[in-house]
Amino acid sequence: MRDLLSEYERLTAAGEPPGRAVVTSVWGSAPRAEGASMLATRDGTIAGSVSGGCVEAAAAGEIAAALERGTPRLVTFGVSDEKAWEVGLACGGTIKVFVEPEIRPEVLSAARGPGGEVVATVVEGPMVGGATRVREDGSVHGDLGPGIPHDAVRDAALAALRRESSTTLTLDTPGGAVSVFLEVFPRRPRLVIFGGVHIAVALVPLARLLGYRTIVADGRQSFLTRERFPEADDLILAWPEQAFERIGLDRSCYVCILSHDPKFDEPALKAALRSPAPYVGAIGSKKTQAARRKWLASEGFSEEEIARLHGPIGLDLGGRQPAETALGILAEMTAVRYGGSVAR
Amino acid sequence: MRDLLSEYERLTAAGEPPGRAVVTSVWGSAPRAEGASMLATRDGTIAGSVSGGCVEAAAAGEIAAALERGTPRLVTFGVSDEKAWEVGLACGGTIKVFVEPEIRPEVLSAARGPGGEVVATVVEGPMVGGATRVREDGSVHGDLGPGIPHDAVRDAALAALRRESSTTLTLDTPGGAVSVFLEVFPRRPRLVIFGGVHIAVALVPLARLLGYRTIVADGRQSFLTRERFPEADDLILAWPEQAFERIGLDRSCYVCILSHDPKFDEPALKAALRSPAPYVGAIGSKKTQAARRKWLASEGFSEEEIARLHGPIGLDLGGRQPAETALGILAEMTAVRYGGSVAR
Incomplete structure (x- = not known):
């Protein structure tokens, strides 16, 4: 809509x-x-x-x-x-x-808003046209009517929001079968890159074509010029913790750690893996990643937290140009986002 | 260079x-x-x-x-x-x-040319600095000196050209070990799309960022306007056979058949699968593809020829927006081009 x-x-x-x-x-x-x-x-x-x-x-x-x-x-x-x-x-x-015959206020308001919510509408059964809004924090606004299991609607709505795809839920109620359409209004995703390296330069324009808001952060002024990133939405000169705090890493954030310098990569990894960001990838060879995982374990990260790290970053497409590496990163990010079959 | x-x-x-x-x-x-x-x-x-x-x-x-x-x-x-x-x-x-100390004329000429050749240079052993040019048609221009197995150099050069990556070949010769550097000058790849559909609209700007020359062909004028494809290098209004003949489908061509109309898709498939294009993909569901493969067999295509068809087209990234489908196509194309591990 x-x-x-x-x-x-x-x-x-x-x-x-x-x-x-x-x-x-x-x-x-x-x-x-x-x-x-x-x-x-x-x-x-x-x-x-x-x-x-x-x-x-x-x-x-x-x-x-x-x-x-x-x-x-x-x-x-x-x-x-x-x-x-x-x-x-x-x-x-x-x-x-x-x-x-008319677009309901719930739908109009969700379409105009920043996203992160689902409008659940009864499309079949008694109470057709009744709607509630389910927000990403799990709060429910409105009432679909008696006999409808609201917890089931809320859980399905949150799952649909995570998948970013609208769907219809069929429920058995005392009054008969009810179909509830879950219309998803996702947040605009944000690509958060730490490290303004040459792969980041190639990644920003590709991600923009995919609809991401792009943010590049680095502690090094020389890597973070407007000349290098004419299309980036935000450039943030800061250490990783400060940068991520200013950005407010949330479920809309796809994080790529590309600085190639452990004094930035290490704090960036710690902060990103403890955030709710659905994607955290970091550059480096298989050998580097093995050392990195060992280091994360020694820093008290659980296996589950470490498993969230995508490294080596990106799908292996075989190319070696910066744009080809960036393409592999964006493809992996997309597959993780929607649960595509090529996601690891 | x-x-x-x-x-x-x-x-x-x-x-x-x-x-x-x-x-x-x-x-x-x-x-x-x-x-x-x-x-x-x-x-x-x-x-x-x-x-x-x-x-x-x-x-x-x-x-x-x-x-x-x-x-x-x-x-x-x-x-x-x-x-x-x-x-x-x-x-x-x-x-x-x-x-x-100076850039050899072979290298300068290859760098200035359209590509599709390899400069082979002796970098270790007797005759250091000796060079030949190997063209994509297998012709060899120049002489690396006596004792060097020229067939082996030519074959390795053509393999490197196909992979689009420079490499060094070590050879045993009567005069001792010789290292030959194979400097690859690939042709600029061309993305050939038949069918100016909405996925094509999303694919062209992405492919341009990856360095492709982009050509969109369609038999339908309304699909092929400059407004829809402001960045395309060429728009060709023609039936598939005529369009592909004008383009000259060769080893530099990555072909996407997206028209969604069998009167275009079918002749396009026949022409593309019999061309030397390294990638041929076609849109359509698994069911459509199964029917298509059966039809190709009935038209006399061999199993090997049919196996060249990528359909359903693109890596499964799970997204459903046109740009996400386009990203999956470009990722698959890149993986086929370089032999990346995600290529089917």
Whole structure:
């Protein structure tokens, strides 16, 4: 929904507040994932999409009907029925789409906010349209109604938030089966690099293309010039502990320790491994990493904490240019973020 | 050497033709790979590097001595002796560096050319400084001297060219052991995309950061606008066979087939799999790929030819945004290019 906010504001300001269709479940080779949204107004203006063009016309019709009716509805589309996605190759998919006549305030507020929350909406069963917001700290705001196991919704919402993918939860309740759509609004991820080395120079523009806010920290002024990092969002001249404290290492942070100097790498490692950052990688050969793990154990780090360290950093792509090393780092970071099968 | 050409021309035009030191072998955690070069003039101007700053001063001294002496020499540096790279962590390395008072015409010509060749230079043994050029078509230009098995040099040079990494070959000859440095000048790789879809839009800027020349082809004008691909080097409106013929699919081409429409995907697959392109990937689910492989077999493609197809395309990083899919594709392409361990 975030990607459609400006369209939403524009249409609403023009006096035609749009309704929305949002993909809540997919099976098979559906072209767009859960959470993909489409807006449509009464006069037929549309924005966004719920498929690769296969069912947009039908979805716009459903939104128009909902605007007329005033109530939301869950609709199923067989993508392969409407238009084969890859004619001649066995393929296709089915999607469920929640169609609502107006975008609920919970969704608008979450889409406008900094992220780190999930809007849980009943899309099937009694109480359709009821919503709560689950924040990353585990707090729940709102009530889905009686008979719905709120702890189960909260736990599933937090798991979906960690995976950064919207999904639908089906629950048995005394009143019958209930489907709850968990629409995820993740925080914008931050790439935190300690050490403004040549690999960092290559890593920043790649990470920006992937949507990361990029922060480079170093204790050495000469490594941290704007000339070296024209695109970085923040440059922080400090020792690791101070830098990480200023940044506020949290679950949105992907940390790369690249200084190649133990007087920075060692305190950076200690601070990062004790933070909630989902990714901590450090440069150095296998030999260096073995010594580093031994040192961390001697400093009182548990096996579990040490296992969080990705070192040698990055997937082994075989290339030796700085950009190739940076690519391997970003690929590993992404696989860890979403649980991709190439993640170690 | 390519990265230092403009410095070379500048220094030579100023009347101070520089000598060169080039890394020919590395052991341990040497900071720069084989082929890394550094220039230095008699008056002490330097450009480039052979290490991360550890042995540059000593290398400049060796170049000055070679300029004085007029003859090349192979020098060994212990990186850990000069300056520990990671103090406190067991690490370090040794490099061999070939120091020459003037840059040989073979090297200058290869560095200025389009690539696809290797300069083989004797760096140890009789005939030090003798050089030949090995082109990607297997032709050899020049003579390393009697007693040197030229077929072995050519085969090793072509293997190094395929890996795109310079290396040193040691040979036993009647006159004693000979070391031949194989300095690789690869062609600039080309990313050839058929299908100007949203993943292609995300892939082009990423590939450019990795040094690819990017070409997007499609039969559909609406997918192929300059607005969608502001950074692409070439846009080609044509059917796959015509597009690939105009491009001239060769060993420098990494081909991604993304159109999602069998009337384009199928001829594109046939043409790409029969070309010498080192990477051919095609979008589509596992089910689509299984059907596609069956179809290719029915069209007379051998198992070996079908095995060249990477489909589903890209490493599984788990992300679902277009940029994340593009990142997985580029990571897979890089791993195939250099034989990285994550390549399937």
